[in-house]
Amino acid sequence: MTTCKTCCSSTPVPHFSKAGTPKGDSFIQQILALAARPDVISFGGGLPSPEGFPLAEVKAAADYVIDTDGKRALQYSSLKGDPALRAIIAERETARGCPTTADDVQIVSGSQQALDLMARLFIDPGSKILVESPTYLGALQAFMLCGPECVEIPTDAFGMNPDLMGEECRGARFAYVMPTFQNPTGLTISVERRKKLAEKAREYDFWLVEDNPYGELYYGDEPPASMRAFCPERTITLGTMSKVLAPGFRLGYIIAPKSVLDAAAEMKQAMDLHTATYTQLVTARVLSQGLFEEHLPKVRDIYRSQAKVMLDALDEYMPKHPEITWTRPEGGMFIWLTFPKGVDASEVMKKTLASDVPVGFVPGEAFYANNPKDHVNTCRFSFVTVPAEKIVAGVKSVAEALKTFL
Numbered sequence: 001m002t003t004c005k006t007c008c009s010s011t012p013v014p015h016f017s018k019a020g021t022p023k024g025d026s027f028i029q030q031i032l033a034l035a036a037r038p039d040v041i042s043f044g045g046g047l048p049s050p051e052g053f054p055l056a057e058v059k060a061a062a063d064y065v066i067d068t069d070g071k072r073a074l075q076y077s078s079l080k081g082d083p084a085l086r087a088i089i090a091e092r093e094t095a096r097g098c099p100t101t102a103d104d105v106q107i108v109s110g111s112q113q114a115l116d117l118m119a120r121l122f123i124d125p126g127s128k129i130l131v132e133s134p135t136y137l138g139a140l141q142a143f144m145l146c147g148p149e150c151v152e153i154p155t156d157a158f159g160m161n162p163d164l165m166g167e168e169c170r171g172a173r174f175a176y177v178m179p180t181f182q183n184p185t186g187l188t189i190s191v192e193r194r195k196k197l198a199e200k201a202r203e204y205d206f207w208l209v210e211d212n213p214y215g216e217l218y219y220g221d222e223p224p225a226s227m228r229a230f231c232p233e234r235t236i237t238l239g240t241m242s243k244v245l246a247p248g249f250r251l252g253y254i255i256a257p258k259s260v261l262d263a264a265a266e267m268k269q270a271m272d273l274h275t276a277t278y279t280q281l282v283t284a285r286v287l288s289q290g291l292f293e294e295h296l297p298k299v300r301d302i303y304r305s306q307a308k309v310m311l312d313a314l315d316e317y318m319p320k321h322p323e324i325t326w327t328r329p330e331g332g333m334f335i336w337l338t339f340p341k342g343v344d345a346s347e348v349m350k351k352t353l354a355s356d357v358p359v360g361f362v363p364g365e366a367f368y369a370n371n372p373k374d375h376v377n378t379c380r381f382s383f384v385t386v387p388a389e390k391i392v393a394g395v396k397s398v399a400e401a402l403k404t405f406l
């Protein structure tokens with residue numbers, strides 16, 4: 001009998017599937033573990049700021065749900081999701097330029113589940129999918145379990161560039177895109193590029209999976225409308241309550257044409273029967289009480305001012321060098337930095353972690369589907385959970401470390 005070395009020598013080796021076989025501690029996990037030390041200023045996390053959580057509103061809604069509808073809240077419920085919640089989501093989409101009914105909405109257990117669903121619905125081993133370069137690490141992890149071939153969509157300083165999408169896109173199962181306040185770059189693609197992306201999807205016959213967790217978090221003007229406004233017949237939009245209400249609720253949604261929605265529901269049933277009834281009812285109550293109108297401006301204010309602190313600090317302290325650049329997001333949670341070719345961001349991070357003001361962030365190579373080592377000179381900073389004075393001290397510390405590599 002072969003025995004397992006990770007738990008105890010008398011445990012037989014589990015017969016894991018190919019996808020299920022643990023890959024071991026990845027480089028990125030090691031880096032993030034280092035950055036999680038309590039003395040470290042962390043620009044690494046993708047967590048929303050808990051300062052923005054509407055505790056009083058959620059408490060009032062939770063009490064209301066238990067008092068008025070407690071038995072329903074604790075019971076199993078429909079696969080598609082609570083009708084009141086779906087109706088509120090549809091109303092907001094409609095107000096944003098994408099006519100939507102409650103029937104167009106499927107509730108899911110976080111948009112990460114939606115990504116898992118997209119992978120299972122569309123990807124066979126070797127299927128071609130299109131992804132931005134760089135793209136969201138969690139999406140890559142979900143997709144990779146199904147073994148796709150990822151073709152990277154070329155990107156420039158303005159985000160993904162559909163002008164550069166050609167024959168290689170033909171036959172792709174879908175293009176996974178974040179047109180608004182992208183993770184990891186913070187960039188938003190223009191209306192013109194959205195229109196071109198819709199044309200390319202039609203020309204090369206691929207669907208669009210539009211992930212939009214950050215669209216509500218704009219600092220100034222509202223961003224352009226969802227891809228559904230430009231390409232309704234082949235766009236699947238993924239949304240979430242994680243960044244605007246509470247990630248702990250694990251509540252997201254899919255808006256798509258009926259053929260996809262029906263298939264997603266069938267698949268979801270096998271995965272978890274339905275999304276938690278209680279959190280759906282609490283969320284529906286919170287939203288029906290006008291939470292978005294009252295609460296979102298406060299979250300936007302927090303993020304706008306935190307982003308400004310970080311951008312000002314970068315302007316002031318980063319070494320002046322033509323190849324040291326960063327994005328200037330107009331919403332969302334992330335700034336993307338590029339260092340000169342040959343400077344490895346994880347080495348810079350190791351240096352800052354060993355300094356008097358240790359700072360963690362995410363080395364950019366984690367966000368690339370193909371040839372990550374070509375992108376070691378990039379990294380992602382998040383500013384939303386770090387107090388202003390620590391943002392400044394952290395940027396100063398990274399800048400000092402970076403200078404030693406130039």
Ligand code: PMP
Pocket residue numbers: 046109110111112113136138178183211213239240241242247250251252
């Ligand atoms: N998509 C993107 C782009 C994200 O940044 C995240 C969260 N980091 C998710 C999806 C998953 O969000 P959730 O499952 O909490 O809805």
